[in-house]
Amino acid sequence: MTGSIYALIALSLVIVFKSTEVINFGGGEIVMISAYIAMFFLILFGLPYLVVVPVTALVVFVIGASFDRVVLDRVLGRHRPGQDIMVAMVIATVGLSYVLKGTVRLFSVSDDVRTLPPIFSTDPIFIGDIVLSQQDIAIFLISIMVMMLLFGFFTFTRIGKALRATSENPRAAMLVGIPVRRMRTLVWGIAAALAAVAGVLVSPKLLVSPDMGGIIILAFAAAIIGGFTNVLGVIVGGVVIGVIENLVGLFISSKAIAITPFIVIILVLIARPQGLFGGAVPIKKV
Amino acid sequence: MSAASLRYLGAAAMTLIVSVGMYAGAPIYVLYIANLILTYTVLAIGLDVLLGRAGQFAFAHIAFYGIGIYTTAQITNHTGIPFFVAIIAGAALASAVSVLIAIPATRLRSVYLALATFAFAEAAQWVFNNWDAATSGPNGLRITSAHMFGYVLENDRDAFPAVLILTGLVVIATVLLTHSSLGRNMRAIRDSEHVALASGVRVQRVKIAAFAISAAYAGIAGGLFTLFQSFVHPDSLGFDLIVLVLTMVVIGGLGTLPGVILGVLLLGLMPEVLRNLREWQELIYGLILILAVIFMPRGIWGLVTDRRKSRQVRDVVASPSSGKDAT
Numbered sequence: 001m002t003g004s005i006y007a008l009i010a011l012s013l014v015i016v017f018k019s020t021e022v023i024n025f026g027g028g029e030i031v032m033i034s035a036y037i038a039m040f041f042l043i044l045f046g047l048p049y050l051v052v053v054p055v056t057a058l059v060v061f062v063i064g065a066s067f068d069r070v071v072l073d074r075v076l077g078r079h080r081p082g083q084d085i086m087v088a089m090v091i092a093t094v095g096l097s098y099v100l101k102g103t104v105r106l107f108s109v110s111d112d113v114r115t116l117p118p119i120f121s122t123d124p125i126f127i128g129d130i131v132l133s134q135q136d137i138a139i140f141l142i143s144i145m146v147m148m149l150l151f152g153f154f155t156f157t158r159i160g161k162a163l164r165a166t167s168e169n170p171r172a173a174m175l176v177g178i179p180v181r182r183m184r185t186l187v188w189g190i191a192a193a194l195a196a197v198a199g200v201l202v203s204p205k206l207l208v209s210p211d212m213g214g215i216i217i218l219a220f221a222a223a224i225i226g227g228f229t230n231v232l233g234v235i236v237g238g239v240v241i242g243v244i245e246n247l248v249g250l251f252i253s254s255k256a257i258a259i260t261p262f263i264v265i266i267l268v269l270i271a272r273p274q275g276l277f278g279g280a281v282p283i284k285k286v
Numbered sequence: 287m288s289a290a291s292l293r294y295l296g297a298a299a300m301t302l303i304v305s306v307g308m309y310a311g312a313p314i315y316v317l318y319i320a321n322l323i324l325t326y327t328v329l330a331i332g333l334d335v336l337l338g339r340a341g342q343f344a345f346a347h348i349a350f351y352g353i354g355i356y357t358t359a360q361i362t363n364h365t366g367i368p369f370f371v372a373i374i375a376g377a378a379l380a381s382a383v384s385v386l387i388a389i390p391a392t393r394l395r396s397v398y399l400a401l402a403t404f405a406f407a408e409a410a411q412w413v414f415n416n417w418d419a420a421t422s423g424p425n426g427l428r429i430t431s432a433h434m435f436g437y438v439l440e441n442d443r444d445a446f447p448a449v450l451i452l453t454g455l456v457v458i459a460t461v462l463l464t465h466s467s468l469g470r471n472m473r474a475i476r477d478s479e480h481v482a483l484a485s486g487v488r489v490q491r492v493k494i495a496a497f498a499i500s501a502a503y504a505g506i507a508g509g510l511f512t513l514f515q516s517f518v519h520p521d522s523l524g525f526d527l528i529v530l531v532l533t534m535v536v537i538g539g540l541g542t543l544p545g546v547i548l549g550v551l552l553l554g555l556m557p558e559v560l561r562n563l564r565e566w567q568e569l570i571y572g573l574i575l576i577l578a579v580i581f582m583p584r585g586i587w588g589l590v591t592d593r594r595k596s597r598q599v600r601d602v603v604a605s606p607s608s609g610k611d612a613t
Contacts, residue, residue: 017397021397023397023400023401071576071579071580074580075579075580075583078580078581078583086343086397086400087337087343087536087540088536088579088583089579090343090400091532091533091536091575091578091579092575092576092579092580094529094532094572094575095572095573095574095575095576095579096572096576097572098568098569098571098572098575099568099569099572099573099576100572101568101572102566102567102568102569102570102571102572103569105565105568105569106565106566106569217408220401220404220405221405224398224401228397228398255416258412259408259409259412261405262405262406262408262409262412263405263409265401265402265405266402266405266406266409269390269394269398269401269402270390
C-alpha cells in the first residue's frame with residue numbers, strides 16, 4: 001500500500017525530469033515541508049483532511065512553481081552552450097532541499113518527531129486471510145484517484161497536451177506557439193503538488209521530522225525500475241518497491257530494508273542501463 | 287617563464303611561508319582546521335578529475351574516501367606497517383573497488399550514472415555501519431597515532447607537515463595529469479563523447495581510468511584524515527559530505543585547479559564563520575548554493591578569468607602596441 005505513495009513521489013520526479021531534464025534532489029524535502037504545512041492546518045485550525053489535502057497541494061504548488069521561476073529560470077538563462085547544465089541544476093535542487101530543511105528547523109515544532117492523526121480509522125478489515133487497515137485502503141484509493149486525475153489532465157485537456165508537447169520537443173513546441181517557459185513552471189508546480197499529496201498521505205504512517213526527506217530514495221528506486229521517462233512504468237515501479245521492501249523485511253532482516261532500494265537501483269541499472277521500462281537514452285551529440 | 291607559471295610559483299611560495307609560520311606559531315585548533323581543509327582539497331580535486339575533467343557526473347566519491355579511511359586506520363591500528371605503505375594500500379583498495387564499479391557504471395549516461403553511483407555511495411555507508419569487524423559499525427572506530435620515519439604523529443601540529451607535503455604532491459600530480467595525453471583524452475570525452483570516439487579515443491578505457499584516479503585521490507584523502515583524526519563514524523560519511531565536496535568544486539570552478547582550491551578554502555572556513563548561527567546554518571548553506579549557481583555558473587574562478595580576459599581586451603584596445611605583452 002505504501003508503494004502507491006512511492007509511486008506518487010516518483011511520478012513527481014519523473015514529470016519534472018521528462019519536461020525539464022532536471023533530477024529533483026529536493027523532492028524529499030518537498031514531501032517533508034508538505035507534511036508540516038498539513039500539520040499546521042490540521043492542528044492549528046482543526047480543518048478536516050478533505051480541506052487540508054487540496055490546500056496543502058495549492059501552497060506547495062506555489063513553492064514549486066516559484067522555485068522554477070526564481071531559480072531554475074535564471075540558471076538556464078545564464079547557461080552557456082557547451083556547458084553541462086545538469087550539474088548546475090542538481091546543485092540548485094540540493095540547495096532547495098537545504099533551504100527547506102533549514103527553514104523547518106527554525107521553528108520549534110520540528111524539535112519533536114510527530115505523526116499526523118489517522119486519515120480514516122485504523123480498524124482492520126479482513127478479506128479472507130489478508131488483514132488491511134481502512135487507512136491503508138484509503139491511502140491507496142486516494143493515490144490511484146490522483147494518478148487518474150493526472151492522467152486525464154495530460155490526455156484530455158489543452159494545457160495537458162501542451163505540456164506533453166513541451167516535454168517531447170521544446171523547440172517544436174515553441175514554434176507552434178506554446179509558451180514553453182510557462183509550461184516548465186507549471187510542471188514544477190504540478191510535480192510539487194503531487195509530492196505534497198504524497199506527503200500528507202504518508203504522514204499518518206511515518207514519523208514527521210525535518211529528516212523525513214530520505215523517503216526520496218524509495219521514489220528514486222521506483223523511478224529507476226520504471227525507467228525515468230515512462231509514467232506507467234513508474235507507477236508499477238512504486239508498487240514493486242513497496243512489495244520488495246515488505247518481502248525483505250519478512251524474509252531477510254529488518255536491518256536490510258534500509259539498503260534494499262540501493263541494491264534494486266544498482267541491479268536494475270546493471271541489467272538494463274535505461275531502466276526496465278525506459279526507452280533508449282538520448283545521446284548528446286557534439 | 288610565462289606570466290601564468292610565475293603566478294603559480296608565487297602562490298606556492300606564499301603557501302609555503304604561511305605554512306611554516308602556522309606550524310611554528312598557530313594554536314592547535316587552527317592547525318586542525320588547516321589539516322581538514324588540506325584533506326578536503328585532495329578529496330575535491332579527486333572529484334574534479336571525474337566531474338570537471340572527464341565530465342562524468344558520479345556521486346560515489348565519499349564511499350572511496352571511507353574505504354581509504356578504514357583501510358589506513360585498520361593497518362595503523364593493528365600492524366607496525368609505516369603510514370606511507372598504509373595510505374598507498376588505502377588508495378589502491380579504493381581504486382580497485384572503483385574499477386569494479388566503473389565497468390558497469392561507465393555504460394550509463396547522465397541521470398542514470400548519477401543515480402547508480404549515488405545508490406552505491408549509500409550502500410557503502412550502510413556497509414560501514416553494519417560491517418562490525420572492519421569498521422566497528424555504529425560505535426565508530428578509534429584511530430591510533432600514525433608513525434613514520436621513527437616518529438609518532440600525536441597531534442595536529444605533528445601531522446600538519448605530512449598532510450601539507452602529501453597534498454602538495456597531489457596538486458603537482460594533478461597538473462601533470464592535466465597536461466598528459468590521458469588528461470587530454472578525458473577533456474575530449476567531457477566535451478563530446480562522440481567526437482572523442484570518432485577521433486580514436488578509447489572512451490570506455492579512459493572513463494575507467496578517470497574513475498580509478500579519482501578514487502585513488504579519495505583514498506589518499508582518507509589516509510590523510512587518519513593522520514590527524516582519532517575517531518571516525520559512518521554517519522560522517524553520508525550524503526551531506528558529498529554535497530559539501532560537490533559544492534566546493536562547483537563554487538570554486540569546475541575543471542580548474544586554482545578554482546577548486548579556492549572553493550575548498552571558502553567552504554572549509556564557512557562553518558567557523560557561521561559557528562554562532564548554528565540553527566541558521568542549513569538555510570544559509572542552501573541559499574549560498576542557489577545563489578552561486580545563479581550568479582556564478584562557472585564558479586569563482588570563472589569570474590576571475592572573465593575579468594582578466596576583459597582587462598586584456600581593454601588593454602589591447604587602448605594601446606595596440608602593448609597588447610602583445612599582455613597576452
